[in-house]
Amino acid sequence: MAExxxxxxxxxxxxPAFRDLPAQQVQSLAAVMVRRHYAPxxxxxxxxxxxxxxxxxxxxxxxxxxxxxxxxxxxxxLMNRGKCFGSCPLFEMEKNPATAQALDQVTLFVLPxxxxxxxxxxxxxxxxxxxxxYSQRLDHLARVSEVLxxxxxxxxxxxxxxxxxxxxxxxxxxxxxxxxxxxLSGTVREVVTRHLGLLEKEGIVxxxxxxxxxxxxxxxxxxxxxxxHSTHA
Amino acid sequence: MLYAAGIxxxxxxxxxxxxxxxxxxxxxxxxxxPRTQRHIAERLVPAEYSPGVDLYQQGDPPxxxxxxxxGRVKLYRQSRDKCQILALPLPGDCLGAESLSTGxxxxxxxxxxxxxSAVYLPPDVLQALLDELPDFQEAFLKLITNRLKQFVxxxxxxxxxxxxxxxAMILLxxxxxxxxxxxxxxxxxxxxxxxxxxxxxxxxxxVVYRTFKKFExxxxxxxxxxxxxxxxxxxxxxIALQEAR
Numbered sequence: 001m002a003e004x005x006x007x008x009x010x011x012x013x014x015x016p017a018f019r020d021l022p023a024q025q026v027q028s029l030a031a032v033m034v035r036r037h038y039a040p041x042x043x044x045x046x047x048x049x050x051x052x053x054x055x056x057x058x059x060x061x062x063x064x065x066x067x068x069x070x071x072x073x074x075x076x077x078l079m080n081r082g083k084c085f086g087s088c089p090l091f092e093m094e095k096n097p098a099t100a101q102a103l104d105q106v107t108l109f110v111l112p113x114x115x116x117x118x119x120x121x122x123x124x125x126x127x128x129x130x131x132x133x134y135s136q137r138l139d140h141l142a143r144v145s146e147v148l149x150x151x152x153x154x155x156x157x158x159x160x161x162x163x164x165x166x167x168x169x170x171x172x173x174x175x176x177x178x179x180x181x182x183x184l185s186g187t188v189r190e191v192v193t194r195h196l197g198l199l200e201k202e203g204i205v206x207x208x209x210x211x212x213x214x215x216x217x218x219x220x221x222x223x224x225x226x227x228x229h230s231t232h233a
Numbered sequence: 234m235l236y237a238a239g240i241x242x243x244x245x246x247x248x249x250x251x252x253x254x255x256x257x258x259x260x261x262x263x264x265x266x267p268r269t270q271r272h273i274a275e276r277l278v279p280a281e282y283s284p285g286v287d288l289y290q291q292g293d294p295p296x297x298x299x300x301x302x303x304g305r306v307k308l309y310r311q312s313r314d315k316c317q318i319l320a321l322p323l324p325g326d327c328l329g330a331e332s333l334s335t336g337x338x339x340x341x342x343x344x345x346x347x348x349x350s351a352v353y354l355p356p357d358v359l360q361a362l363l364d365e366l367p368d369f370q371e372a373f374l375k376l377i378t379n380r381l382k383q384f385v386x387x388x389x390x391x392x393x394x395x396x397x398x399x400x401a402m403i404l405l406x407x408x409x410x411x412x413x414x415x416x417x418x419x420x421x422x423x424x425x426x427x428x429x430x431x432x433x434x435x436x437x438x439x440v441v442y443r444t445f446k447k448f449e450x451x452x453x454x455x456x457x458x459x460x461x462x463x464x465x466x467x468x469x470x471x472i473a474l475q476e477a478r
Binding site: 066076097098124127128130131132134135136137138139141142143144145146148149 | 335373
């Protein structure tokens with residue numbers, strides 16, 4: 001975590017949850033929120049720690065993961081620009097339910113619990129914004145539960161490839177190591193390696209150093225292919 | 234109207250007025266001011282549902298907010314021939330209206346498992362009440378947050394516990410919330426078919442069958458067609474808490 005600079009009105013308006021707030025509310029939020037920077041790999045908060053803030057991604061990507069008692073890591077999602085994460089410190093959820101880690105250079109806007117409490121008391125617009133955020137999270141977690149519960153490992157890896165694909169012109173590619181892909185899809189690296197090998201053989205992807213190029217996205221569509229993958233992140 | 238309106242609670246087809254006292258039975262609404270409670274009660278619609286009725290389906294536009302009075306409902310997501318049961322709300326719980334704030338499609342379906350009676354607020358009425366009553370808006374936010382917490386736990390269990398541990402966890406949770414002392418153990422309604430247990434655990438029916446058989450052989454549980462008797466809660470708890478992965 002580096003310096004903490006003030007946040008300006010226009011920057012805050014780029015966060016979807018705040019777009020519909022009256023200007024005055026955005027101003028008061030901008031006054032109490034702080035900016036924080038994280039280096040790749042740096043932990044933002046750890047599962048089980050006291051939860052004390054609501055976090056919004058301004059730049060970069062944040063990985064949300066859970067650890068089992070045995071130390072196994074399960075990736076839940078990647079949060080990119082505009083997304084909100086963190087637990088629900090306002091509502092008796094005192095401990096962080098998961099761990100957040102910066103995937104690349106990350107800039108976050110942080111709304112500390114104390115400021116949130118103060119604003120919430122006399123600001124129904126803010127409650128509305130929170131409701132919006134939490135409804136999105138609910139939708140996301142319902143999807144994650146389904147993915148974990150009823151898809152095969154191959155389905156999960158395919159889904160991750162589609163979810164985390166970047167598009168560059170006509171080409172799609174995924175810039176994740178096999179280890180990270182394994183964590184995000186709830187398996188081990190060896191299984192990912194084997195599966196990517198099969199996909200390459202079938203001409204569905206091409207494995208390059210540091211990235212996986214997707215050649216046939218349709219072939220990767222797992223069950224429930226009607227889902228909009230842009231909402232996963 | 235896409236959601237199931239149910240059968241009006243009296244024979245004339247008009248619904249009875251719901252007493253404001255009813256809301257004090259729902260933890261999230263008991264904290265509201267008497268005025269707010271009266272205001273909400275005036276708009277509640279009572280309804281009765283047979284087993285197997287879809288209150289709403291995954292992908293539907295924002296649904297009413299249902300408050301269960303009796304009976305049981307399963308919340309689940311379905312894709313192709315696979316199904317994942319996410320929760321089994323109890324009487325006193327609320328469900329629905331998950332996507333009211335975003336206008337997005339409903340993230341899951343809700344179907345009755347038993348004869349069920351509920352009261353509900355249609356989406357437009359709910360939205361008007363939320364706009365009008367700040368304390369209700371806050372209670373509704375807590376409700377959504379509570380469901381969120383349940384899903385965080387579910388995700389953890391699906392990710393890190395194996396089938397045996399997850400089935401034990403489900404039996405344990407139901408024993409704690411629905412169980413009655415019986416013959417030195419704890420008994421509760423079976424409610425779910427073996428396929429539905431599999432849909433909750435996230436596995437195949439055969440695997441659930443084998444796991445139940447193992448639990449029975451080890452004298453941990455007794456299964457009948459309609460009930461489940463937990464005979465050894467402590468051993469079941471130890472199995473439930475194992476994180477195998």
